[in-house]
Amino acid sequence: MSKLLAIDVGNTNTVFALVQGGEAIAQWRASTSSQRTADEYAVWLHQLMQMEGHELSDISRCIISTVVPQSLFHVRNLARRHLSVDPFIVEASSIPGVPVRIPNPSEVGADRLVTAAGAFAHYGGPLIVVDSGTATTFDIIAEDGGFEGGVISPGINLSMQALHDAAARLPRIAIEKPVKIIGTSTVGAMQSGIFWGYVGLIEGLIARIQEEHGASLKVVATGGVSSLFEGVTSSIDHFDPELTIKGLIEICNRLS
Structure with a gap:
């Protein structure tokens, strides 16, 4: 079964979650660095996935949320070059089912809206x-x-x-x-x-x-x-x- 790679780039840590059947089956964390290249991410992720019996080729979809714009270029290239998938980038205007009711929706960090979607889905x-x-x-x-x-x-x-x-x-x-x-x-x-x-x-x-x-x-x-x-x-x-x-x-x- 194909798998989803969910990437959450925070100010301190970046979380990579491997998802199958709607559930996260593995997670890994790295310190967030705007200097870490797509190739470095790929080597690191490939080794960790293999340790748990997974391969990069298992991934058919990728979604990225980031509050660090400088890191987006590298994690997007990770998906495109090493996973051969075009990732969905979470933005305030692109989250289905989460209307943003403040004067300037673009000011809201993607992480806050993603968390809002998760909280509402599980707790109402x-x-x-x-x-x-x-x-x-x-x-x-x-x-x-x-x-x-x-x-x-x-x-x-x-x-x-x-x-x-x-x-x-x-x-x-x-x-x-x-x-x-x-x-x-x-x-x-x-x-x-x-x-x-x-x-x-x-x-x-x-x-x-x-x-x-x-x-x-x-x-x-x-x-x-x-x-x-x-x-x-x-x-x-x-x-x-x-x-x-x-x-x-x-x-x-x-x-x-």
Whole structure:
């Protein structure tokens, strides 16, 4: 059976998902670099696929979502030169079933709309999608799946890096849930501020969005660090780290 290659190019990582029968059967991550060529991607992907019993020749379709324009040239060439397929490039104006209801639809990152498509397909609407990546975004999806706007704040890793860079005596720390809120060491105080500060950010913004929207919204969390907050807040109804890939699969299904 032919397979789909779904590529999500984020600011920090690029995810390659091999899809068969509407389900992702394998995933690989690489750090995002606008300097990595199509040939380099092909060698890397070929080796990883072979390790799991797949071949590049198995791929008959490709879909690409990117928020890094400089990388698009290389991943598009990967599909055309090494997979012999013309990829579908996700753009704000080309996503079936996701009307964008803001004044300038082109301002919305493709990743946010892809995630909106995945969230609506699996959870329905209306809802809030909290995506914790390089930025933490809160996107509002209407009852019919339309994108109605949202909130963008710095991501937890970005905030932690900024704290380390701006204060000479503050060390680089790992993100983890501290035992106590009140830290009794520099590292403990930083971990508490970062972790519980973001829990407060998430809970506060969700509450304000719910109040302003005037209707009950389901809340779905996704992204690289969203699992850190599972079990510590009742503001999030579902945790689903695969929403972007699910969104790419859903878009392909709608195009078929």
